[in-house]
Amino acid sequence: MEEKISFWDRHRLSLLLVITVGIATVLTCVSVAIYNMSGAAQLDLSRPGYLSVSSQAEKTDSINGYSSTGSVNKQTIQSFLKQYDEQIQKAKSVDAFSGDPLNPDVLEFGTPASE
């Protein structure tokens, strides 16, 4: 006697594949959305368009750490200040995002009429 097989029983493998691909697509969409919204995309210099500058990225930061343990006295505070001054000179050495490179005059299409 022939056993009656339902539609879903016959297509179990196909269904499994469809669900798997569906889950993978949803998870990929979620991870790409997180990548874009979290700010990780902005730090990713391996993206197309950034290859020319990616080699110039600093692999390690140049700041030497200060110990969070130990006693505090005049000498340790002075030594911290000396170390801090040296490090913040490096941090402040570049006036990042200064200038106005997106000014229409700089981009050579004149000053907007409303300005």
Place this chain on the structure above:
Amino acid sequence: MRRALSIISLSVLMTGFLFAFTDVKVGAEDLTPDQSAQIKANCVSIKNSVSQLHASDALLRVNRGQTYEAVAGKLMDPFNSRLASNQLDNRAMTAVTSDYRTSLDAFRNDYIAYEQKLSATLRIDCTAKPNSFHASLVEARELRAKVHADVLRLHQLLDDYHSSVSDFLLNYERVSQ
């Protein structure tokens, strides 16, 4: 009920039209026909300049961001902890560190907004839509100025932290004498 729904739908539609109209008007009055023609003619070179800026700003964000993060994590926090573990008053330094972290968050978020706007600008076809391109560029320019303001604020807070530690040292010397 149906009447109320119709009124709401009509209001939403009218508001939408009003916003759409206002947007077009703002974009159009910022750009003269001459400028529009110039954007169309120099589209490729303008986009090249913006692309280069996009890449160099990304590098700046990575390198500067790393340094700013390290100052807080490797210098401010350990020193504050050291003072706290020695039962010394670190409130002034902690307050500056907190402001610094807040400004660092603002720097991160403002840079994300700026980068997204600049990327959107680069996707606009400036030969076909010079007005939209210009409007987007103006917005990106304003967002970049905001990022620069964040950087200046961070530099100010680095100085403030130095002043707080110097004041702490003076007090410490006075008390320990």
